[in-house]
Amino acid sequence: MADLAHNITLVGAGTIGLSFAALHLTKNPSCKVTIYDTRPDLQAYVKQHLPGYLIDTDHDACLARLIFANDLQDAVKDATVVQEQGPENADFKVSIWPQIEQHAPANAIFWSSTSGIPASVQGAQMHDTSRLVVVHPYNPPHIMPLLEVVPSSQTSQVVVDRTVSYWRALGRTPVVVKKECTGFVANRLAFALFREACSLVSQGVVDVKDLDEIVQASMGPRWSVAGPFKSYHAGGGEGGLASFMEKIGGTVQECWEASEDDVRKGAITVGGVWQGDVCRQTDEAYGVVATAERDEKTRKVLAAVGRT
């Protein structure tokens, strides 16, 4: 995929679809983007909302490279890539891929933006599952660099390679996840910290806003520059992570055990009694979040670490 002259068909024109459209159009000046959605007002809807996702670019030039399609067969017939972000349920995905496969060119590859339905499940009724791979964005994809590339055991290496080189060429950060697993990697990590956050808040150790402040003034900036392994490896000095575990391991283990106890005692499961108070506190702390301001700051942070 050194050649970026792609025809990319987006299936689904929700917020992820629009964000990906903006990303392809701004970062890949030689691509054409087709947006497929069954909504009757598709063209008007996209023209109204897409400009909000187009940053530092000529809106008209971008819109000129957009094609609208209400018919799936039409939408995919010239595609080199079909990128799906339809409803997040397995039935939808299982049923749409055979239709796409039937009408797309033989060498087109297929990406699903799912946050949790693995390619091995989605491909159940496909003829050739080697073409399908999950490309899970971290929202919103026109801002955040990460793309988790999650092949099934049947996805071909060529498809993985083409996927990775496309995103690299666009300056993004595709990372291949080696085994399909529940929630993939980014959400697994984030939700693990989030559960601990919910547990600490529900115990009254810290309130919602102070917990966020703690993360924003410590792990956030640190992990923008060096992930957890690199950070603790540095923390161990010359002996690295092994030395860190030797020196600080006792505290780490105590924390892990305290977490388990607290999560169990607090019954920190989704829909538990704790949830109402945590949601109420969050609502009181933030009201409606100004995402445009958040995204602008995030872009500054990304620029500071050389990511765009």
Place this chain on the structure above:
Amino acid sequence: MADLAHNITLVGAGTIGLSFAALHLTKNPSCKVTIYDTRPDLQAYVKQHLPGYLIDTDHDACLARLIFANDLQDAVKDATVVQEQGPENADFKVSIWPQIEQHAPANAIFWSSTSGIPASVQGAQMHDTSRLVVVHPYNPPHIMPLLEVVPSSQTSQVVVDRTVSYWRALGRTPVVVKKECTGFVANRLAFALFREACSLVSQGVVDVKDLDEIVQASMGPRWSVAGPFKSYHAGGGEGGLASFMEKIGGTVQECWEASEDDVRKGAITVGGVWQGDVCRQTDEAYGVVATAERDEKTRKVLAAVGRT
């Protein structure tokens, strides 16, 4: 503490002591800093190593405001704040505070940089435990803005208030933790994610370097700008966090359950069989980390979010 003309006595001249010395000297031009340590080469040692912590400042002017002490009584006799970063064991801390208390002025307040020994334990042999509060930095404190202020139930509100206003006046981010708990908040959160990271790597889902890359390209930048509650609150749209939990809660719960299963199956406890391979991978990925480069990048990220 609107008046910043402090005499700050640092007990312990290790890396945290030097980092705090640099922080006080650069951010508080009217303070004097006394460094106490029993090492006989104290003055030579500090003069050699402190400049590495002094950024964008006149080294000589900073060093001119430094006093060296090998005698504890001398070191604390004029202090307004005594800040301890000695050996991380309870016996040391329990035994040193009564000596400090005996010789420091009556209105001096006491901070411990401990990462895990609560003030309620440290103060066991003190006459007046209301003066002692934990001020736990996120390393290194001359770079990272966070200070977890963790009072015991006996710490006076005046001491907490003076502590918070001092650090705010220096442009740092002090956050008061409401209840003493194992590991305080920042490490509890970071270690929860770290355990999940170790679990995923030891299962072969992702390797060490790719996991770090995932965090650096997603949560790191995001959480620099908006912590987990604010982020998921935004993710829920107008309905906020409650709506997020409604929509994505199923996936969150699946991830939490998968984590528990995997951590149990992988026996992800400190010193477990998994640890050798993870440490080896980390060592191969990074060798010796260039912390100066990491710190410089971190400062750029902090500047991007308006923290210094």
